[in-house]
Amino acid sequence: MSKLKIAELFYSIQGEGRYMGVPSVFLRTFGCNFKCAGFGLPKGELSSEVEDIAIQHSRTPYKKYEELPLVSTGCDSYASWDPRFKDLSPMLTTDAIAERICEIIPFNEWREEHLVITGGEPLLGWQRAYPDLLNHPKMAGLKEITFETNGTQKLTPEFKDYLVQWAQNPPFASREVTFSVSAKLSCSGEERHEAIRPDVVCEYQEAGYTYLKFVVATEEDAEEAIETADIYRAEGFTGPVYLMPVGGVESVYTLNNRRVAELAMNNGLRYSDRLQVPLFKNEWGT
Numbered sequence: 001m002s003k004l005k006i007a008e009l010f011y012s013i014q015g016e017g018r019y020m021g022v023p024s025v026f027l028r029t030f031g032c033n034f035k036c037a038g039f040g041l042p043k044g045e046l047s048s049e050v051e052d053i054a055i056q057h058s059r060t061p062y063k064k065y066e067e068l069p070l071v072s073t074g075c076d077s078y079a080s081w082d083p084r085f086k087d088l089s090p091m092l093t094t095d096a097i098a099e100r101i102c103e104i105i106p107f108n109e110w111r112e113e114h115l116v117i118t119g120g121e122p123l124l125g126w127q128r129a130y131p132d133l134l135n136h137p138k139m140a141g142l143k144e145i146t147f148e149t150n151g152t153q154k155l156t157p158e159f160k161d162y163l164v165q166w167a168q169n170p171p172f173a174s175r176e177v178t179f180s181v182s183a184k185l186s187c188s189g190e191e192r193h194e195a196i197r198p199d200v201v202c203e204y205q206e207a208g209y210t211y212l213k214f215v216v217a218t219e220e221d222a223e224e225a226i227e228t229a230d231i232y233r234a235e236g237f238t239g240p241v242y243l244m245p246v247g248g249v250e251s252v253y254t255l256n257n258r259r260v261a262e263l264a265m266n267n268g269l270r271y272s273d274r275l276q277v278p279l280f281k282n283e284w285g286t
């Protein structure tokens with residue numbers, strides 16, 4: 001039986017993108033190939049907020065994820081990939097994950113709920129474990145799945161075949177797979193040649209509905225998002241493009257959400273909110 005290292009598993013409302021407002025189970029896998037330390041800071045600066053938290057954790061360990069402080073700069077899900085917090089993410093069998101999911105959803109079976117497999121970066125090595133999980137009898141009623149990815153990890157041939165065949169064969173033919181690709185712009189602090197991979201994202205389109213979602217704070221970011229979307233389109237990307245405000249905490253989010261909505265409207269793009277921030281203050285488990 002396959003295992004997955006799980007940073008979080010919780011039930012909430014999807015706050016972003018295509019399924020905004022849909023009740024969803026979030027399966028947050030551990031590990032990421034990026035750090036995104038530039039979010040929320042002027043260009044060229046990198047966040048060190050998590051350093052103090054890591055020092056604190058090494059002295060007096062936080063016992064569970066929900067006790068960790070939120071950050072206002074850098075990646076807001078830092079504990080899902082930073083090795084200094086890996087002790088908070090258990091390795092679970094796909095059996096245990098499927099059981100746990102059925103415990104946390106209403107009616108203890110899949111009805112309207114959607115599954116979000118997120119991270120970290122969920123398309124790193126864990127692709128090998130997803131078929132075991134998604135074929136599990138307790139997942140039989142699941143209809144819609146989103147992979148929230150940074151769009152840099154190719155699908156393995158095995159996993160791609162699985163998704164493609166799956167889309168054509170009962171009983172899974174009625175399932176819909178979505179790739180929500182949050183490609184990282186320069187405000188993330190990541191190197192552009194590593195973060196912008198149209199070749200990878202165009203291949204996702206063969207396995208599911210795929211869209212781009214750019215996190216932006218300023219007009220300059222929005223311009224970069226539009227130029228970058230054109231690069232993806234030139235390589236064959238055909239899906240929608242969303243702009244989403246930066247801000248893992250409310251003070252940052254409310255500074256730029258309306259402006260980002262206007263930038264999206266003015267450029268004929270979609271706006272994605274981050275409903276988890278105004279609704280739940282982006283607490284862990286939301």
Ligand code: SF4
Pocket residue numbers: 032033034035036075076077078081119120121150
């Ligand atoms: S890709 Fe996502 S999870 Fe990874 S560091 Fe960046 S924001 Fe965090």
